[in-house]
Amino acid sequence: MSQNNFKMSKKKTSRKRSSSRKKVVHRRTTTSRLEKNPEYMVQVSEPKILRKDMLESLREVILFMQGYEKFKSIQDEKIKLFKKLKLQVREIDTLVQGKLSKLLPKGKLKAVQDNLPSAQDAEIEDKIEELEVVDVKKEETARTQKYEQARETRSELDLLEDQLKSIEDQLTGLN
Amino acid sequence: MDRMPVFVRIDEYDTVLSLIRNVRHKIEDAKDTLVKIHDLKNEEDHQLEMWQSTLLEVEKKIDFIDHSLNEPEQF
Numbered sequence: 001m002s003q004n005n006f007k008m009s010k011k012k013t014s015r016k017r018s019s020s021r022k023k024v025v026h027r028r029t030t031t032s033r034l035e036k037n038p039e040y041m042v043q044v045s046e047p048k049i050l051r052k053d054m055l056e057s058l059r060e061v062i063l064f065m066q067g068y069e070k071f072k073s074i075q076d077e078k079i080k081l082f083k084k085l086k087l088q089v090r091e092i093d094t095l096v097q098g099k100l101s102k103l104l105p106k107g108k109l110k111a112v113q114d115n116l117p118s119a120q121d122a123e124i125e126d127k128i129e130e131l132e133v134v135d136v137k138k139e140e141t142a143r144t145q146k147y148e149q150a151r152e153t154r155s156e157l158d159l160l161e162d163q164l165k166s167i168e169d170q171l172t173g174l175n
Numbered sequence: 176m177d178r179m180p181v182f183v184r185i186d187e188y189d190t191v192l193s194l195i196r197n198v199r200h201k202i203e204d205a206k207d208t209l210v211k212i213h214d215l216k217n218e219e220d221h222q223l224e225m226w227q228s229t230l231l232e233v234e235k236k237i238d239f240i241d242h243s244l245n246e247p248e249q250f
Contacts, residue, residue, distance in 0.1 A: 042244060044243055044244070045243060046243070049239075050239075050240055050243055053236040053239055053240055054236070054240060056236060057232075057233045057236040057237060057240075060229050060232055060233050061233060063229065064226060064229050064230070064233075067222055067225060067226060067229075070222065071219065071222050074215055074218055074219055074222070075219070077215060078212060078215045078216070078219075081208055081211055081212045081215065082212065084208050085205060085208045085209060085212065088201055088204055088205040088208060089205060091201055092198055092201045092202060092205065095194060095197060095198050095201065096198060099194055100191065100194050100195070100198070103185070103186075103187055103190060103191045103194065104183075104185065104191065105183055105184060105185065
């Protein structure tokens with residue numbers, strides 16, 4: 001009885017195993033590559049020149065794209081320099097207005113002041129400040145995105161250089 | 176009375192002088208940065224000109240290819 005039970009249980013387990021071992025076989029559908037007959041036959045009078053022109057234009061497009069990357073880096077550098085300049089001017093301002101004006105004696109002449117700001121002006125200034133804060137946040141997110149993009153563009157640049165090399169090799173072969 | 180010399184009292188004369196020197200230095204730095212920005216702008220302009228000439232070249236070549244494909248020699 002006990003043996004029967006054991007067998008029964010074994011059978012059950014074996015069934016379970018067999019069911020788990022069943023695999024779904026994906027059959028790949030073989031795509032038949034049919035070569036299409038060309039619809040038009042065009043006689044090209046100067047095939048070599050045509051090919052050369054195509055390759056050269058390809059090379060120029062790649063050079064153009066490389067130039068774009070360079071342009072982007074120049075712009076980034078320019079933005080950095082603008083920020084630096086802004087800081088430098090601010091420092092000069094603090095030195096002149098904050099420290100120097102305190103050390104020098106004050107004259108009797110009063111500085112020309114505009115009319116005192118009204119309540120509406122104050123509200124407008126507050127709104128402008130809020131907008132500036134939002135702009136700063138946007139800039140930070142844009143900066144992080146730029147950093148990530150820079151990583152990607154490096155690989156893109158490598159790819160472009162490889163393509164350029166192969167095209168130039170082909171061109172030298174033609175010549 | 177008009178030509179009487181005017182004396183201005185400055186308590187911390189040395190500090191003022193050093194401060195002015197510092198400001199001058201900062202102004203020179205700012206000038207350098209501005210020159211760099213100007214150089215970069217020139218570089219950008221040069222790059223744009225290059226792009227324009229490259230595009231013209233590519234356009235010419237594409238015109239030639241288009242012409243030779245659309246108007247082949249007739250038998």
